[in-house]
């Protein structure tokens with residue numbers, strides 16, 4: 001399995017957003033270092049998810065970047081994406097592993113060391129850990145766990161930890177110091193006036 005990219009860009013498909021333009025801009029800068037996770041609104045149809053994912057996958061292929069699919073693993077399989085990401089409301093990790101097979105990239109959300117260990121034992125190849133900071137992108141989340149929460153999970157598992165939730169380039173150093181392998185962002189790139197520049201700042205913070 002190729003090594004996992006350190007910057008995960010999660011698509012923002014809320015009304016008024018242009019996820020393909022943002023993905024295109026980020027890819028021109030981050031290229032093969034980027035992981036694009038296609039995340040659609042719960043109200044989106046499978047056909048809408050499939051169509052968007054096919055287009056994102058085609059863009060990623062031009063740069064040898066990795067494309068993952070949030071929640072809808074059948075869409076990941078249908079388009080030939082590298083894998084998917086599941087959380088508490090999705091397929092259990094062991095079931096997701098059976099769906100993706102032994103070589104698919106499988107991310108799982110974990111917010112504390114115990115569930116993190118369970119997710120890895122069940123077949124997760126990386127963990128999404130957060131929310132690290134407050135976020136306006138998703139509602140209904142628990143309180144932020146901060147860099148200390150990330151550190152606790154990092155100490156419990158031997159797979160890459162991807163910090164998520166309110167992540168900005170300025171916050172990356174503290175997350176890396178806590179042991180995060182990488183970060184996942186929505187707003188830091190999608191809501192930026194210049195998504196390519198925002199991507200460059202995140203890559204710089206992740207690799208310096």
Ligand SMILES: Cc1ncc(COP(=O)(O)OP(=O)(O)O)c(N)n1
Pocket residue numbers: 008010037039070071085086087088089090107108109127128129138162164184
């Ligand atoms: C990298 C990463 N980490 C966490 C999540 C959140 O997944 P989940 O808890 O299933 O919530 P939804 O994204 O499905 O609303 C993620 N998508 N990616």
Ligand SMILES: Cc1nc(C(=O)O)sc1CCOP(=O)(O)O
Pocket residue numbers: 109129130131132134135136137138141164165166167184185186187188
């Ligand atoms: C989709 C998602 N899941 C989270 C979690 O903590 O599980 S935080 C989040 C949204 C991240 O968006 P932004 O980078 O704009 O804060």
Ligand SMILES: [Mg+2]
Pocket residue numbers: 070071085086087088089090
């Ligand atoms: Mg989910």
